[in-house]
Amino acid sequence: MNVSHNGRTASFTAGVDLPSGTGPFPAVVVLGGLGADTATIKAAGAAVISYDPLAVGREGTPRTNKQGAFYTLYGTSSGTGLLAAWAWGVSRIIDVIEQSGGSVLRADATGVTGCSRYGKGAFVVGAFDQRIALTMPIESGSGGVAAFRSVPGEGGAQPLSSTYSEQPWLGDAFGSFTGSPARLPVDTHSVVGMIAPRGLFIMDNPHIDWLAARSASVGALGGAEVYKALGAGGNITYWSAVQDGTHCATRSEWRTPLQQSIQRFLLNTGSYTGSMRIASNKSGNLAEWRDWTTPTLPDGGTDTTAPSTPGAPAASAVTATGATLTWAASTDQGGSGLAGYDVHHEQGATDPRLGQSTTDSITLTGLTANTRYQVYVRARDGAGNLSASSPAVTFTTTGTGGDTSPPTAPTGLSASATTATGTTLTWTAATDDDGVTGYDILRATGTAFTQIDTSPTTTYTDTGLTPNTTYRYQVRARDAAGNTSPVSNTAQLTTQPGTSTGTCTATGTVQTQWSTGYGVQPLTITNPSTVTITGWTVTFTLPAGHTLAGSWNGTVTTNGQTVTIRNVAHNGTIAAGASNSSAGFQVNRPSGNTSTPSGYTCA
Known part of the structure; x- marks a missing residue:
């Protein structure tokens, strides 16, 4: 992504991992790579876009000298926090998808997810870009879904002052509210309301007090009232009833609703209805906090009747890469008005959407030559209700003409x-x-x-x-x-190890601790020399009985209690006098053992 603004330019990259099958595919942007169940995302039929938010808004910087692509454009003293900067980066990724022509990724079917600090980021991304069809924050904690007003009263939860000072995640203006959140004109249920009525699947961990799961349930329950008022109560899920207490673990309880959410909100198939699965030990009481009632909105919230079924489409002007379809129009039957039609390719477990139309015809492009298509249409009304599928039409695109035989494989x-x-x-x-x-x-x-x-x-x-x-x-x-x-x-x-003429140092910061584990984020690599280094290797020792549970933005090997982390492709180069804070790791330990790693060395 290359972005220009007022004569300044900045760039950052993202990687794409496609699922099996034939595109174009929906995609889920994964912030930071920590805790996301990418295997289930791909199995559901969505591509995974790997996005390093720290390239856009770097942690470990003072509020007066913020760094990263966003601040290169808008100023290092910008009052905008890292979470909003990270959301800006996702918006630029979607811009690129929109400009790419839609042959590989669909611009109208993008989701976002991330865990811990990146869960906070995913939550903000969904609120600030209406093009996000499915938002999936994981264990976002204080500064994420957790209701600001509730956090001070939740025992063991990370205080708002700690959240504000740990990293410049929240905007500078939030600093005056950390000790008095009741003065805030909004709370996190309002952010949930910004996402409504789009898909929202909030995943939380009730086993680590620091993560403020009780307050998160308050934020989710309050926001769910907005969904109800919009007639979209089934579009939100909150799930903290899980057995495994490991921070940012991939959990079996979330696998099925994750797949069903992707199918409904990104693939427009299935009829998944969200629910509230709140752990009993971290169940918040919305009645303690709200002094308002949920309205019944006259322009929404009452239409639950689907449009009539469209007529069978007819295909014409079929070419090697396109076709024109027409069908008998549907009628609205619930009062919210007919909004348009979704056109799908029927092919089995998931039926990808080929396009959308506001009229009773569409010209499809980007089809594959010499391919049989079986296509049906569904109508949509203003409340989001979908009709039954029309009868399907079958047609085969023409050949490209001339030579259709591929070469042999090299x-x-x-x-x-x-x-x-x-x-x-x-x-x-x-x-x-x-x-x-x-x-x-x-x-x-x-x-x-x-x-x-x-x-x-x-x-x-x-x-x-x-x-x-x-x-x-x-x-x-x-x-x-x-x-x-x-x-x-x-x-x-x-490739061979790089030859570095500089030196480096490593510092591990314990961000989060619980009785049986802790997370070190960031692992900060600093280049104090006067020349650029092109690679680094950090070695440290885990205390006896501690085991490595996961890592990110580094290639890890272990030998007993000795752990070695080497740079990956995007974070090996560090300029003279600069630092990189993208790597981190998680450790399991015996309950009650408060020791942490020691002996960090960097070469």
Whole structure:
């Protein structure tokens, strides 16, 4: 993402991991990578967008000198807190999706999630960008979903003064309210109301007092009244009744409602209805806090009747990549007015939406040549009610004409001459009846391969790599007609360790503790030298009986109680005199043992 404002420019990146199947896909933006059940997200049919909020708003900085892409544009002394800056970054990601043409990701079906500090961020993202169809904060704690007015009275909860001072998450103006939240003109139920009536799935942990789950239930229950007033009470879920008390764990209790929420709000399939599953030991009482009653809104909240079923669509003007559909119009039957139609491709467990229309016709684009489509239509009214599915129409897109035979797959892909920042790939040529015109170069550092370049020959040199990082490569052939071959075998390599002429230091900050564990965030790497370093390795010792439970933004190995964390691709380079605070980790420990790691070294 490259952004310009008033003559200033800033940039940051995000990664995309696609699910199996044929796109375009909905997507869930994962803030920080901590605690999100990405396997379930992908299994539900959504892509995962990995977003590092610290590149946009960095932690560990004073309020008078905030850093990151947002503050590069709007000033290091901006009163805007990190949570709002992180939300700005997600909005820019959606801008890019909207501009990309919709062939891979759908701009009208984006969700957001994150845990702990990133749960606070996800909550704010959903409130500030109406394009977010599903918001899923996890264990967001004080400064997140937890009702500000309730936090001071909840034993063991992180105080608002601590939340404000720990990191510049909240805006500077919040400082005057930390000791007197009753003076605030709003509370977190108002933020929930900003998300309504869109999908909201709040996940919480009742086992760690610091996370203020009782106050979070108050915020959720208050916000749920807004959903009820809008006639969308089934669009909100709050779930803290869980067995595992580990902070930011992937929990089995949330797996099914997570998948069903994605299917309903991002794929527009299924009929999942939200509910309140509040742990008995952290159940808040909304009646203690509200002095208002839930209104019945005249323009919403009463229409629960779906429109009539549209007529069977008819297909015309079918080409290799498009088709025009028309159908008999639906009628509104509940008083909120007919809002439009959703057009779906019927293909099994999930039926992706191909497009939307406000009239009784649509011209579809971006279809795949020589492909059979079975398409149906559903009507929507102003209250969000969906009609039954129309009868389906079946049509097959035409061929591209001429050559439709792909080349054979390249073979024998291998890497050689690998250095700290580059490698050379070679492979055996593919064959094609009309001749191979070039090769696509695919690369992955995680599970998803992304095309990075092309080559007209059977060799390619990749440069600008990160030291001490594992990369995987594939290649595929193309012919003159645009047909592509299956991918080659996978070649895997690890770049050499970088040669650093500087030094570094490491400091671990214990952010959160509970009886059986704690989280260290951030693990701050500082470069005190006068030259840039291009990689770092931190080593430290866990106390006896402590075990590593998870980590983020670092590659981890353990040997007994010794833990080694190395940089990943996006956080290895640190300028002279600068710091990076993106890495962190979580530890399990015997109950009552308050020891923490020691002996941090950095090289």
